[in-house]
Amino acid sequence: MAKICVVGAGVVGQATGKGFLKLGHDVTFVDVDADTVERIRNNGFSAIFPEEMALGDVEAVFISVSTPTGEDGINLSSLDQACRDIGSALTVCQSRPVIVFRSTILPGTTRKRLIPLLEKAAGDGRVGEHVCYNPEYLRERHAQGDFDRPRIITIGQGDRSEDAAHKLTGLYRPFNAAVYRCSYEEAEFQKYVNNLFNATKISFFNEMREMAKSLGIDPTRAFQLTVRSAQGMWDPLYGTHDKGLYGGACLPKDTNAWIKYMEESGLNPIFMQAVREINRSMGGA
Structure with missing residues (x-):
């Protein structure tokens, strides 16, 4: 079983982490909010703050921090900080986990913004080889059930991250859902098409x-x-x-x-x- 970190323990993060826990994986939640960390601990789960992250033996990191929209458009400040925190944790470990972004982001964000941030923070220009984008399709009131019984699983990857996408596919295999692999941009675009069609x-x-x-x-x-x-x-x-x-x-x-x-x-x-x-x-x- 894999050791997994889930960065951002909101609705999506908790559904993701608890879903993998049910399969026997070792999951640690990471969040900046003290009340959230305490509440998760009180419910019997492992939860830490970003500065406590140790990724030496972690196989996958799922990032599900919020990306709210304001007057100036999408706010990526929390996601940027998560990249810096993860990159910093990577500087002190030799192994490289699969890094999986789940937050809703505009096309081009993973390739042009998040991977460069990770690589700069980690001091390692090869971190991008381990990055995937995995959009979530979770309804807020039914998030856990939707994660446990997914209709489809979409994995966005780059030219360098074929092995990472293969590993992520393996983690999802027990869910018995069709897995579709495409480019980062196609997966990011598809997530918006999904949500905007519902709104329409x-x-x-x-x-x-x-x-x-x-x-x-x-x-x-x-x-x-x-x-x-x-x-x-x-x-x-x-x-x-x-x-x-x-x-x-x-x-x-x-x-x-x-x-x-x-x-x-x-x-x-x-x-x-x-x-x-x-x-x-x-x-x-």
Whole structure:
């Protein structure tokens, strides 16, 4: 069994660590927050502060610190500090664990920012050979169950980190989930596509719900039937192929008719206006 460190003991970090604990691995949580460290210890788990990290016999380090978004965009300060802490710990050990970033980060962040930070802090230009990006797909209220029973596992790697990705694949093998390996940038991009699609779908149905209420219609039954009737619902690959813009006899005319009807009814179909604008901006109707 492997010795694992989980840096960042929030929802994702604890689900990750406890998931590996169930498989018999030796897991230590690392966090900067004293209350978090104390709470984890009180629950019978191993928890330390970053300055206490010793990586000499650790096989994998999972980093799941927060990357909040503010007025200036994504805030990577906690992730930067985690890289410095891990790099510092690497300076005093000969072995090299697999370093696995799980935080949601924009495409290019692992290659262009995090690996250089790690290598500078460690004083070792080969640390990048041990780095993978492994996005999480955990729902906040069901994080542990989602980690224990993953739908898929995505591993982003670089040209130098083939062996690290192979080792990480081995750690995940007992979960019996399909493992997909791709570049750092593809994995980082996919995580955003995953989250933004969820946000898009929620916003679409929220707008439709508001429109229905304004028209005096209960949308519940219509939504239930849409799940069964719309190809975009029952065909998971619908719209993902590179087949160009939406067109044909139905979609452009019905989109335009709906927008016109809503506007004449004194309503503002923002979502559908944006859908049409995207199609038009790319040469569609």
